[in-house]
Amino acid sequence: MQPDTVQPDTVQPAGEPIVRVRGLTKEFDGTTALAGVDLDVARGELLVLLGLSGSGKSTLLRCLNGLHRPTAGEVTVAGTRVDRASGRELRRLRTEVGFVFQQFNLVGRLTCLENVLIGGLGRVRGPRYGVTTYSRRMREEALAHIDRVGLADHAYQRADTLSGGQQQRVAIARTLMQRPQLVLADEPVASLDPENAGAVMDLLVRVCAEEGLTVVCTLHQVDLALGWAHRLVGLRSGEKVLDRPAAGLTRDDAMSIYRRVEPAEALA
Numbered sequence: 687m688q689p690d691t692v693q694p695d696t697v698q699p700a701g702e703p704i705v706r707v708r709g710l711t712k713e714f715d716g717t718t719a720l721a722g723v724d725l726d727v728a729r730g731e732l733l734v735l736l737g738l739s740g741s742g743k744s745t746l747l748r749c750l751n752g753l754h755r756p757t758a759g760e761v762t763v764a765g766t767r768v769d770r771a772s773g774r775e776l777r778r779l780r781t782e783v784g785f786v787f788q789q790f791n792l793v794g795r796l797t798c799l800e801n802v803l804i805g806g807l808g809r810v811r812g813p814r815y816g817v818t819t820y821s822r823r824m825r826e827e828a829l830a831h832i833d834r835v836g837l838a839d840h841a842y843q844r845a846d847t848l849s850g851g852q853q854q855r856v857a858i859a860r861t862l863m864q865r866p867q868l869v870l871a872d873e874p875v876a877s878l879d880p881e882n883a884g885a886v887m888d889l890l891v892r893v894c895a896e897e898g899l900t901v902v903c904t905l906h907q908v909d910l911a912l913g914w915a916h917r918l919v920g921l922r923s924g925e926k927v928l929d930r931p932a933a934g935l936t937r938d939d940a941m942s943i944y945r946r947v948e949p950a951e952a953l954a
């Protein structure tokens with residue numbers, strides 16, 4: 687499936703990048719997951735991370751929102767030095783950084799509406815139990831996001847009764863409800879069949895572009911990456927081996943990161 691959203695070929699960096707990574711190294715008990723990665727992501731950019739299983743993609747995403755503390759290096763996201771942030775700074779940062787997971791991470795026994803409202807919890811004081819404990823304005827906002835992802839007829843349906851594609855749409859609506867600046871998506875379509883994968887990816891790209899959000903997304907599907915991304919970054923054994931605009935990049939260029947030979951002129 688081809689995207690029905692026309693994306694600009696590249697994003698002209700305007701001002702400070704929203705993500706700035708320098709010399710990022712992450713080790714786990716003797717395993718080097720990331721080895722000195724440098725990366726800038728411009729505001730509004732859609733960057734796709736590619737690489738073999740175990741190449742460090744998820745670890746990089748998790749270092750961006752502080753789920754992993756780097757072994758060495760600097761990570762700055764939306765002006766916050768994530769690598770040395772306090773617990774309080776990390777909690778604030780996570781209200782500005784949405785995370786879309788492969789397995790959706792919805793609360794199955796709650797309705798779509800309740801799940802989407804959870805995305806707005808960072809904006810309210812104290813816990814909320816049930817839809818009626820949120821303000822009317824928040825409920826209307828959540829319903830508008832549910833409508834936007836095409837699930838208006840399912841707003842009051844339990845999340846665990848929805849298909850995988852529908853559940854990921856709910857997760858996207860929950861992320862929008864969060865009003866983030868940056869969306870991290872870790873293999874958001876890996877659990878879906880090819881048709882649903884294309885449709886959900888198109889939705890994610892479209893709503894993020896409409897909101898002017900920056901997206902860093904890991905994918906295993908090179909064709910999806912070439913269809914949607916502004917820029918592709920390839921990791922191999924924790925090192926960046928490709929960093930090129932998607933425009934003009936061939937499938938063969940992108941596939942080179944999965945080969946053992948060094949990609950030619952990959953780090954333009």
Ligand SMILES: Nc1ncnc2c1ncn2[C@@H]1O[C@H](COP(=O)(O)OP(=O)(O)OP(=O)(O)O)[C@@H](O)[C@H]1O
Pocket residue numbers: 714715717718719737738739740741742743744745746
């Ligand atoms: N919490 C952890 N504890 C120990 N090792 C870890 C941990 N998380 C990741 N690793 C290791 O770090 C390396 C990179 O893993 P990571 O999950 O980042 O790769 P990936 O490219 O996202 O893989 P996949 O495509 O399969 O999701 C792997 O060798 C993995 O085993």
